[in-house]
Amino acid sequence: MRKKRVLLLSEGFGSGHxxxxxxxxxxxxxxxPDVQTRVLELGKFLNPVLAPLIMSAYRKTVGKQPKLVGMMYRTNYKRSFNRFTQLAIHRIFYTQTEQVIQQLKPEIIVCTHPGPNAAVARLKRLGLDVPLYTLITxxxxxxxWASPEVNHYLVSTPVVKRKLMERGIPPARIEVTGIPVHPQFWQVQNQAEAQRELGLKAMPTVLVMGGGWGLMEEEDEFITYMTRWREEVQLIFCTGTNGKSREAMLEDPRFVHPNIRVLGFTKEISKLMDASDLLVTKPGGMTCTEGMSKGIPMxxxxxIPGQEEENLEYFIRSGFGEMLHSSGTIDKWFRMIQQPYSSGEYRQTLMSKRNQxxxxxxxxxxxxxLMH
Known part of the structure; x- marks a missing residue:
């Protein structure tokens, strides 16, 4: 009996999608076990030369001109892709999409980025008979994100469902499921055990993440301020794929200390969250959802202006974290995690909220x- 095939289409604009x-x-x-999955960054798969250039340009814009990214996000906030735009996207980036689908023969397609979502929606309008599910990340x-050809939307919160309804999507086609996290994040490991397995010290620990692209600068005033606590707090800096940032930090005396680790890309984020008492992070949708799943304060x-501001608002409003406004915010939290009772009690409260x-x-x- 053939396994049921699920084709998941994304793009590499940021790592969250x-x-x-x-x-x-x-x-x-x-x-x-009877499900077979295939994940493709569709534009990169179909255009292995052009796509990385576009991603690189976008990454530089995010790093150097985040306000421009926010302006572009807000300018087109209420606009869905019209048919002309869908056609242009298809012709430029996704001309071979139909052939990919015919070759892989999926039972369903799940899109986690608006680009592939628009391409598949256009093909459905032209006769493609494969259910399209859209996961908003x-x-x-x-x-x-909005397209009448999407069979079903999977969204993070009732607020997102309401926004889709305001754009004309019938409520029966929108389901609040939360954003999925890898099964590693489904359970929480004992902190002492996680610290021991990672070779960390048994002491208050803070995990600092700059997102998958490692948008972290060693000269950032808050990042450097944290190093003042290095005698009392263990600091783990994750720079993602940003090798230059990691090298600069490793050459900076402020970051050279037995209680400080500077990591590059790692697959141990789940265990690092288990080992830590506090997560300092950019409010990307995936990282924040992983943190919420672990019940770690953030x-x-x-x-980044745009969707990260909306993510920030949701998690603060829901009580899972606080905006890093000043060095005083750092002092308050770093003192709190040194009090095991207060830290443990707060994390239990967050786990209770998460479960609700x-x-x-x-x-x-x-x-x-939906497949069945």
Whole structure:
């Protein structure tokens, strides 16, 4: 008997869209052995020369001119892709999409980025008979996600569902499932055990992340201020794929200390969260959802204007974290995590909130139900 095939299409604008696709794929396989998944960054797969150039330009813009990114996000906030735009996107980036689908023969397609979503929606309008599910990977609903050809939307919160309804999507086609996280994040490991397995010291620990692209600068005033606590707090800096940032930090005396680790790309984020008492991070949709799944308190730093601001608002409003406004915010939290009772009690409170608002199994379970 042939396994049921799920094709997950994403793009590499940031790491969250593709992370969500891989997380959902892993969750589906974990829950149902008869499911076969394939994740593709579609533009990169079809245009291996052009796509990396576009991604590189976007990454530089995010790093150097984040306000421009925010302006572009807000300018087109309420606009969905019209038919002319869909045609242009298809001709420029996705001309071979139909052939890919015909070759892989999926039972369903899940899109975690608006670009592939628009391409598949156009093919459905022209006769493609494969169900299209759209997973929105942030805590906001930009207009470019909306398309009448989508069979079902999987969204993070009731607020996102309402925004889609305001754009004309029938409520029966929108399901609040939360954003999926990899099965590694479904459970929480004992902190002492995680610290021991990672070779960390048994002391208050702070995990600092700059997102998948490692948008972290060693000269950032808050990043350097944290190093003043290095005698009392263990600091783990994750610079993602940003090798230059990691090298600069490793050459800076402020970051050279037995209680400080500077990591590059790592697959140990789940265990690092288990080992830590506090997460300092950019408010990307995936990282924040992973943090919520672990019940770790979060300090949010330097949101990219646009969807990260919406993510920030949701998690602060829900009580999972606080904006990093000043060095005083750092002092307050770093003192708190040195008090085991207060730190443990706060984390138990967050886990209780998580259990009320979020079930990491809900999204893959919903997709399996829709498939059948």
């Amino acid at each position: 593709t992370q969500a696709a891989y997380a959902l794929a892993a969750g589906l396989r974990q829950l149902s 942030d805590y906001d609903a930009h207009g470019t 300090l949010f730093h330097k949101p 608002q979020y079930d990491p199994l809900e999204c893959p379970t919903a997709v399996l139900r």
